[in-house]
Amino acid sequence: MDAPDEIIHQSLRLKIMSALRNEPDQAALEFKRLRAITGATDGNLGRQITTLAEAGYVDVTKDFHQNRPRTRAQISTKGVAAFDAHVAYLKSLLG
């Protein structure tokens, strides 16, 4: 890879992808957990997750849990490959 992944490169999206990639078995993370990890506002976090979902890097699931709406995001196979390649590119820049 000789260029950064422009979708993942943005700071908040990078943190989201990092958190999702770090989940054991690439399990889904709840929106509120992602908010706690990234420190982002609801609106900004929602926008960036949508961007990642549109790129096919994450899968978003909306359902009800204990009578409350719940949104979860899960990194896709394509997202894992893209994130790993982006990290490899970053490391290559450092020699």
Next chain:
Amino acid sequence: MDQKEALRALDDIQGAKEKSSALRGYAAGGIYMIVWGCVWIVGGASGLLSPEIGRSGWNVAVLAGIVASVAIGFRSPGAGGKDVMGKVMLTMGTMAAVSVAISVVLNIGSLREATALQTILVAGAYMAFGIWRGARIFVLGLALGAVALVAWFFLADKFEMVVGIAGGVILILSGILLRRA
């Protein structure tokens, strides 16, 4: 993109990973704190009836806590993995065995001394665990140890009750908070 930007991005990745791991640890650890909070309350409250019942009450409650913790650990895949939870339970079992061994060697006879020893050992275990899995767990262990020491020095005649109920409530509330993390 230059080296400085790459370094900053890798720092962001590492930061998000660490935060994510810590929050996962909090959520997984919460249920154990609730279980051990119940153990504390049952053990402490049983001492109000009589010293003999109190001694048996603590033993039964601790045994039930260990069994419940092991059962939860092996029924929660993905919350750190069975291997990790098995090791956590083994650590708790070791702590209990150490507590019994110290009690025998030092000839600890009173319920008050035995309760203090167990409380401080468990507080220390939480603090040690917290160093690896998240600052909040460390703070909880510190709070539990502080309750035990304050009760030991300033509330000697109500020591078991204070440690049992206050410690139990701290653990249960903390467990609920951690599960919501």
